[in-house]
Amino acid sequence: MSTGLIIIGCLILIVIVVVQIGKVTELAAKIRGEEEVQLESNRRNGLLMLVFMVVFLVYCVWSAMHYKNWMLGYGPHEAASAHGGVLDSLFNVTLFFTGIVFIITHIALFWFAYKYHGRKGVISTFIPHDNKLEIIWTAVPAVVMCFLVIRGLVAWNEVMGDVSDSGEDYMEIEATGSQFLWYLRYPGPDGKLGARDYKMITGKNPLGQDWTDDKNLDDFQPNDIVLPVGKKIRVRITARDVLHNFFLPHFRVKMDAVPGMPTYFVFTPIKTTEEYRQELRKYPEYQQPTDPKDPTSEPLWKTFNYELACAELCGKGHFSMRKLVRIVSEDEYNAWLKEQQSYYMSSIRGSDEDPRKDELLGIEIEQRKQDFNLAVEKALAAEKADEKIIRLNYVTFETGSANLTALSKYELDNIVATLNKFPNMTIEVAGHTDNEGEDAANLFLSDNRAKAVYNYLTGKGILQSRLTAKGYGENRPIDTNDTEEGRAKNRRTEFQILTQ
Numbered sequence: 001m002s003t004g005l006i007i008i009g010c011l012i013l014i015v016i017v018v019v020q021i022g023k024v025t026e027l028a029a030k031i032r033g034e035e036e037v038q039l040e041s042n043r044r045n046g047l048l049m050l051v052f053m054v055v056f057l058v059y060c061v062w063s064a065m066h067y068k069n070w071m072l073g074y075g076p077h078e079a080a081s082a083h084g085g086v087l088d089s090l091f092n093v094t095l096f097f098t099g100i101v102f103i104i105t106h107i108a109l110f111w112f113a114y115k116y117h118g119r120k121g122v123i124s125t126f127i128p129h130d131n132k133l134e135i136i137w138t139a140v141p142a143v144v145m146c147f148l149v150i151r152g153l154v155a156w157n158e159v160m161g162d163v164s165d166s167g168e169d170y171m172e173i174e175a176t177g178s179q180f181l182w183y184l185r186y187p188g189p190d191g192k193l194g195a196r197d198y199k200m201i202t203g204k205n206p207l208g209q210d211w212t213d214d215k216n217l218d219d220f221q222p223n224d225i226v227l228p229v230g231k232k233i234r235v236r237i238t239a240r241d242v243l244h245n246f247f248l249p250h251f252r253v254k255m256d257a258v259p260g261m262p263t264y265f266v267f268t269p270i271k272t273t274e275e276y277r278q279e280l281r282k283y284p285e286y287q288q289p290t291d292p293k294d295p296t297s298e299p300l301w302k303t304f305n306y307e308l309a310c311a312e313l314c315g316k317g318h319f320s321m322r323k324l325v326r327i328v329s330e331d332e333y334n335a336w337l338k339e340q341q342s343y344y345m346s347s348i349r350g351s352d353e354d355p356r357k358d359e360l361l362g363i364e365i366e367q368r369k370q371d372f373n374l375a376v377e378k379a380l381a382a383e384k385a386d387e388k389i390i391r392l393n394y395v396t397f398e399t400g401s402a403n404l405t406a407l408s409k410y411e412l413d414n415i416v417a418t419l420n421k422f423p424n425m426t427i428e429v430a431g432h433t434d435n436e437g438e439d440a441a442n443l444f445l446s447d448n449r450a451k452a453v454y455n456y457l458t459g460k461g462i463l464q465s466r467l468t469a470k471g472y473g474e475n476r477p478i479d480t481n482d483t484e485e486g487r488a489k490n491r492r493t494e495f496q497i498l499t500q
């Protein structure tokens with residue numbers, strides 16, 4: 001920083017000196033006569049051009065050397081994706097040719113300004129036309145340009161070639177740009193992203209996912225991009241409002257996010273985040289503390305993370321469109337996958353926006369079955385009789401009647417399965433109510449409800465000798481009847497394991 005300030009200070013001083021010399025020259029001109037002064041000025045300006053040329057070119061080379069380890073493509077920043085090397089070599093070849101042209105044209109520019117500065121009695125040669133010169137400066141760039149363009153096309157086909165291939169063994173994820181954040185979507189266990197419709201976008205459903213499409217139910221929206229190393233990834237890129245750009249600089253992945261038209265990029269990460277950090281660690285630039293003011297802070301290599309950035313100036317919050325990218329081993333990835341919960345289950349299920357509100361999903365049936373089996377295991381292991389009671393949380397009846405609701409059958413089938421698994425088990429099914437209404441009516445209702453369960457079980461082939469059913473009415477509350485919450489708990493159906 002301080003070096004920069006000194007350089008800027010020097011430049012300002014040089015400009016002041018040049019201006020002052022100019023003023024002195026003007027005054028001198030008045031004294032000595034115009035022409036002589038003009039010639040002197042020409043000579044001096046010519047020399048300044050030469051000095052500038054040297055300083056400028058030396059600075060260009062020096063800065064390229066000095067900052068090379070910060071630049072993508074060099075040293076620690078070799079591409080972290082399978083295709084990245086192709087783009088890097090394309091970039092380097094282009095830089096080689098443009099670099100040569102850059103140096104030659106700048107030397108010519110300043111050298112000519114010096115060599116042909118105005119002198120007394122010297123008149124410039126007039127060259128109206130030169131075929132040889134025209135041919136050379138047309139043909140040489142044309143050949144070089146053709147070479148670069150063809151190389152570019154080959155690289156493009158290599159990188160983008162399998163984007164549209166279906167049936168390829170890749171994993172698809174989705175990124176949606178929005179002012180000013182990225183929405184990420186993963187397909188979940190089914191491996192398929194569900195359908196979207198922009199007309200379905202609401203505050204709760206930011207991507208307009210169609211919840212009647214089964215494929216949407218397990219899709220999840222993580223905060224970071226986490227990907228397994230060595231796996232081919234296809235990113236489906238969309239935008240909700242204006243143009244954005246999906247840019248993963250370390251992977252040489254860059255693609256416009258266009259509203260109304262998905263674009264795709266296929267790439268394979270080949271270095272985990274940890275491997276990349278170990279590469280950086282070898283370079284002194286990355287051994288510096290992350291916080292320059294705090295020498296005890298973690299070194300830069302240790303806090304490095306791949307990132308997703310928006311590379312399209314999309315508005316005033318453009319800078320905040322950033323996400324972390326973590327590349328991990330297959331095992332770490334699977335562990336991370338297990339922690340992710342589907343967006344539908346965490347945010348939509350049971351809400352007003354859920355068209356499947358009154359339907360039971362396979363995933364829920366499975367979860368309930370697991371909960372039930374755990375409760376049975378616990379009851380089997382218990383010593384005391386009152387610990388051998390299992391509450392049937394999902395057995396429900398139509399209001400004021402003993403008619404089982406349709407959804408009750410899943411829980412009842414769990415009982416059937418348990419009784420079939422333990423052939424010596426006998427149980428008592430019990431119905432309970434809260435204290436609202438007449439005692440006798442409650443007793444009658446609870447008894448009928450217990451019998452309804454009994455009838456269902458015998459209808460499924462369970463021997464009558466293994467079952468009893470009894471209504472207890474309001475006599476055995478498990479919570480207070482003074483609150484609605486307590487009363488809801490007291491209205492219940494349960495069964496007790498008598499022998500096992």
Ligand SMILES: [Cu+2]
Binds near residue numbers: 178310311312
């Ligand atoms: Cu953007």
